[in-house]
Amino acid sequence: MKSGTKRRISIFGATGSVGENTIDLITRQGGADAYDVVALSGGANVARLAEQARALEAEIAITAFPEHLAALQSALAGCTTKAAAGPEALLEAARRPTDWTMSAIVGAAGLAPGLAAMESGGILALANKESLVSAGPLMHATAARFNCQILPVDSEHSAIFQALNGEDQKAVERIILTASGGPFRDWSRADLVRATPEQAVAHPNWTMGQRISVDSASLFNKAMEVIETKEFFGVQPDQIEVIIHPQSIIHSLVEFQDGAILAHLGAHDMRGPIGYALNWPKRAELPLARLDFGSLSRLDFSHPDEDRFPALRLAREVMAIGGLAGAVFTAAKEAALDGFLARDIGFCDMADIVETVLGEAERAGDLKTTTFDLDTVLAADQFARQRSKETIRLKRAS
Numbered sequence: 001m002k003s004g005t006k007r008r009i010s011i012f013g014a015t016g017s018v019g020e021n022t023i024d025l026i027t028r029q030g031g032a033d034a035y036d037v038v039a040l041s042g043g044a045n046v047a048r049l050a051e052q053a054r055a056l057e058a059e060i061a062i063t064a065f066p067e068h069l070a071a072l073q074s075a076l077a078g079c080t081t082k083a084a085a086g087p088e089a090l091l092e093a094a095r096r097p098t099d100w101t102m103s104a105i106v107g108a109a110g111l112a113p114g115l116a117a118m119e120s121g122g123i124l125a126l127a128n129k130e131s132l133v134s135a136g137p138l139m140h141a142t143a144a145r146f147n148c149q150i151l152p153v154d155s156e157h158s159a160i161f162q163a164l165n166g167e168d169q170k171a172v173e174r175i176i177l178t179a180s181g182g183p184f185r186d187w188s189r190a191d192l193v194r195a196t197p198e199q200a201v202a203h204p205n206w207t208m209g210q211r212i213s214v215d216s217a218s219l220f221n222k223a224m225e226v227i228e229t230k231e232f233f234g235v236q237p238d239q240i241e242v243i244i245h246p247q248s249i250i251h252s253l254v255e256f257q258d259g260a261i262l263a264h265l266g267a268h269d270m271r272g273p274i275g276y277a278l279n280w281p282k283r284a285e286l287p288l289a290r291l292d293f294g295s296l297s298r299l300d301f302s303h304p305d306e307d308r309f310p311a312l313r314l315a316r317e318v319m320a321i322g323g324l325a326g327a328v329f330t331a332a333k334e335a336a337l338d339g340f341l342a343r344d345i346g347f348c349d350m351a352d353i354v355e356t357v358l359g360e361a362e363r364a365g366d367l368k369t370t371t372f373d374l375d376t377v378l379a380a381d382q383f384a385r386q387r388s389k390e391t392i393r394l395k396r397a398s
Contacts, residue, residue: 006036008097012090012113013104015042015049017209018127018153021270022102023052025278028287032057039093041105041113044068050075057081059096062089064109091116100278102153103128106211107334108327108381111135112374118148125277127153129224130334133318134327135377136231150232151277156225157232158273159251159264164233167256174255175235177225178245179304180204182217184347185244189308195347197340204246211337218350219304220333223315227326230319237319242312244302249291265291310351314358323367325358327380332357335388344392353395357387 009026013019019042026035037056042049046068053061053076060082063072069085076083084093094101094116100123103114110128115138118124124143126132132139143150152158156177164172183202184192201213215221222242229240248268255261266272267289275286306313318325336350345353361367361383369376 006034007099008036008038009100009102010037010039010093010096010098010117011102011104012039012041012094012117013102013106013110013127014040014052015045016104016106017212018104018270018274019102022104022125022274022278023056025271025275025286026056029278029284031055038096038098041090041093046072046075050081053081054079060084060093062086062093064090064105087112095119098122100125102274103131104153106209108134108330111377115139115142115374118142118150119146121147123149123151123277123280125151125153125274127274129154129221129228130330132231133224133227134324134330134381135372135374136326137372138374138377139231151280152232153273153277154225154228155268155270155273156252157228158276160229160233160254162264162276163252163254163262167254167262169233171256171258172233172235172239172254173257174239174241175229175233176241176243176253176255176261177222177229178248178250178252179219179222179242180216180248181244181246181304182219184217185246187308189348192308193346193348197343200340200347210341214337214340215333218311218347219309220311220337220350220354222304223311224330224333226312226315227318227329237316242304244304246300247296247298249296249299267291310355314351314355317358321358321362321367323369323372324376324380325362325367327377328358328361328367328384329354331381331384332388335385335392339388339392344396349392349395353388353391356391357384360387 011019011022037058039060040053040058041062043064046063049061058081062084066085073083090113094113097120101117102125104127108130111131114131152161200217201210203213226240251264253261253263269288318329332354336353339345340350
């Protein structure tokens with residue numbers, strides 16, 4: 001450790017939207033003068049990764065792709081940051097001791113680094129939804145083993161976490177997740193069938209990466225959050241509801257057994273939940289727009305249409321099945337998303353593929369296991385990806 005007064009932090013997924021917002025806050029709070037930045041990871045955008053590493057004087061910068069290692073080394077020439085690439089380098093960096101780690105690698109690829117980062121204890125700020133959805137029991141067991149505190153970074157789960165602060169969780173009657181509804185909330189089923197990737201990424205409220213934007217448009221993002229709520233807060237599936245709230249001002253609500261409802265309100269800016277996790281258990285000043293209630297003309301709410309957006313129904317099926325169903329769900333969803341972005345399948349085909357693969361796995365009896373470890377989760381993940389790709393090929397051929 002360079003200084004005993006600095007917090008050691010790592011950011012995995014530094015070049016994505018969550019990572020960029022995290023670095024923005026860290027820079028505003030003093031950057032390398034206030035933090036010892038251990039590791040930053042990214043994908044193919046090695047120029048940006050190197051720029052971040054130089055600014056924050058990171059010990060190591062890792063690209064997920066070995067073929068980009070030479071470019072990263074060149075971009076870091078002349079500075080003290082070490083360059084590395086590939087899955088093993090990522091795991092080695094994740095195991096370096098930290099006080100606080102941001103887990104923001106998109107998709108199932110974030111699970112193993114997140115688990116590795118937990119081995120040093122401290123805090124894991126979790127922006128990777130797939131970790132708890134696919135391997136909730138493993139995440140909790142690892143946290144308990146290494147005395148690691150998992151903090152939510154999703155705006156919805158951060159809102160719930162804050163609403164529960166100081167409350168008796170046994171008194172919780174209902175948790176209500178809000179969803180913007182995405183760009184397609186008013187589209188008919190016939191229009192959804194013809195939706196393009198460009199239309200799906202045009203989120204009306206949030207500035208996010210391509211993949212999470214499509215997940216939001218299909219409500220798969222919200223389906224993941226429903227499962228994550230069960231895993232994170234230990235509530236029953238029938239205690240979790242979703243409501244469409246287009247303005248994205250209320251981020252989630254918690255209702256208690258006495259009928260009181262606590263709602264978390266704020267600007268739709270990811271720096272809010274990131275900043276809460278970064279500064280927890282204290283609050284720090286954040287560069288967020290303040291709400292002007294006099295100018296808020298209305299806050300709208302409606303129930304989601306599960307005929308047009310079946311992802312929420314599939315989330316309940318996953319929770320009912322249990323076991324490795326979450327791992328199959330996330331992997332099938334990722335493969336289907338790849339197919340949609342490649343224009344091999346339509347927007348509505350994504351849910352059909354996930355439902356097909358989930359049903360195949362359940363009928364095969366492959367979802368129940370008494371050995372819930374990383375190997376079994378990854379095996380379920382690979383099964384689901386392979387079957388999803390085969391199903392996509394059949395759809396293209398038909």
